Amino acid sequence: MLGELKALTQLEFSLTSDRPQPGMLRPRGRTERIRTAVLAATRAELQAHGYAELTVERVADAAGVAKSTVYRRWRDTTGLLTELLRELVRTDLPLPDSGSIETDLRELALGISRFYADPVQRSLFLGVIAAAVHDPRAADALREFYAARNSQAAESVQRAVKRGELPADTDPVEVIRALGAPFYYRMLVTHEPVNDAVAEKAAAAALAAVRAGAHRTR
Amino acid sequence: MLGELKALTQLEFSLTSDRPQPGMLRPRGRTERIRTAVLAATRAELQAHGYAELTVERVADAAGVAKSTVYRRWRDTTGLLTELLRELVRTDLPLPDSGSIETDLRELALGISRFYADPVQRSLFLGVIAAAVHDPRAADALREFYAARNSQAAESVQRAVKRGELPADTDPVEVIRALGAPFYYRMLVTHEPVNDAVAEKAAAAALAAVRAGAHRTR
Numbered sequence: 001m002l003g004e005l006k007a008l009t010q011l012e013f014s015l016t017s018d019r020p021q022p023g024m025l026r027p028r029g030r031t032e033r034i035r036t037a038v039l040a041a042t043r044a045e046l047q048a049h050g051y052a053e054l055t056v057e058r059v060a061d062a063a064g065v066a067k068s069t070v071y072r073r074w075r076d077t078t079g080l081l082t083e084l085l086r087e088l089v090r091t092d093l094p095l096p097d098s099g100s101i102e103t104d105l106r107e108l109a110l111g112i113s114r115f116y117a118d119p120v121q122r123s124l125f126l127g128v129i130a131a132a133v134h135d136p137r138a139a140d141a142l143r144e145f146y147a148a149r150n151s152q153a154a155e156s157v158q159r160a161v162k163r164g165e166l167p168a169d170t171d172p173v174e175v176i177r178a179l180g181a182p183f184y185y186r187m188l189v190t191h192e193p194v195n196d197a198v199a200e201k202a203a204a205a206a207l208a209a210v211r212a213g214a215h216r217t218r
Numbered sequence: 219m220l221g222e223l224k225a226l227t228q229l230e231f232s233l234t235s236d237r238p239q240p241g242m243l244r245p246r247g248r249t250e251r252i253r254t255a256v257l258a259a260t261r262a263e264l265q266a267h268g269y270a271e272l273t274v275e276r277v278a279d280a281a282g283v284a285k286s287t288v289y290r291r292w293r294d295t296t297g298l299l300t301e302l303l304r305e306l307v308r309t310d311l312p313l314p315d316s317g318s319i320e321t322d323l324r325e326l327a328l329g330i331s332r333f334y335a336d337p338v339q340r341s342l343f344l345g346v347i348a349a350a351v352h353d354p355r356a357a358d359a360l361r362e363f364y365a366a367r368n369s370q371a372a373e374s375v376q377r378a379v380k381r382g383e384l385p386a387d388t389d390p391v392e393v394i395r396a397l398g399a400p401f402y403y404r405m406l407v408t409h410e411p412v413n414d415a416v417a418e419k420a421a422a423a424a425l426a427a428v429r430a431g432a433h434r435t436r
Binding site: 127197205 | 269270344345347348349350351352357358360361364365368392395396398399400402403404406407408409410415419422423424425426427429430431432433436
């Protein structure tokens, strides 16, 4: 199970790899080649120097592309980060299906804590989240990303409802929101650590709440 | 009870008022007069134009203070916002004490949703949270603010534990974190609305989780 979890984390979040992911669009022609090179350079710059140092100039240099091309197409670093997010949501995501909602929620939560243990992934997401407070492009990209990811993850909850493990009128996406919320609260609001112990608690809390009927559709 | 709740919300969060709050330090001498004027001008600018338009120049003009004074003392808008946050945490906060943890958690959650219905307060907090992703001064201010506020709010949970309503080894602050997390998740991550319905669900979920022993000290 730990092996599966590792594969899950790696596949969902392989931002630092340049290999194409299953389900990702294939490059086509010059426009697509530029796009692929610029996104790979953005990932490499995030990895090497972090979000605070990310500039359009550095990305253009690293990609071997004219700065004006990057400015015209992506405008700024927020444009680059939101496109990385859109790329990520197109990848297929293997999700836990253990036959027990308790195990599935625990695996999903551990996937989140391990994802954010990677500084590049943490930089990308926190950078987009910070930008989204003032930039509607980033807010739209986040809304789309989490709408897609949360409804994929909610399939575990739907299966548990069908098995009779959870109340019939459970709102599956609400359970996934509840599972994720404690991580972002700690990273963004209280600036407290995020680790596997936080994940275990988040999973236990989400499970208790959904069992008690706190996450019902209305 | 609604009257009490309104008073609670107003007193905790009267950012838009210039009246001194109970427990707030009194101005002393020229330095304190400048500080009071600059913070009042920051609040007024946030109210009139929002965070995106906030600049040191505008604040200095509105306060009738030299720009160089504001730059020297607060450096930038993040310095101004973090000082507003520090001011806010010094105010006394009347907290619910209904004799029932269910009612107390519901009142606390409704206080949060109503707080963020005010665009000035929302601007201030989301602005500081976005800045804190890259600026340790803002992160420190948030950490201090929520450490103080969450431990004050946790007194409701401590009383419920003493009354025997909740497990004896409950972690009171963890319950308050769980109560707050869904609001920030929606405002910052998924960009979904925050309202009283979200508050009711957050309170029900936190209550179910703590009753089931998901928020224990370890």
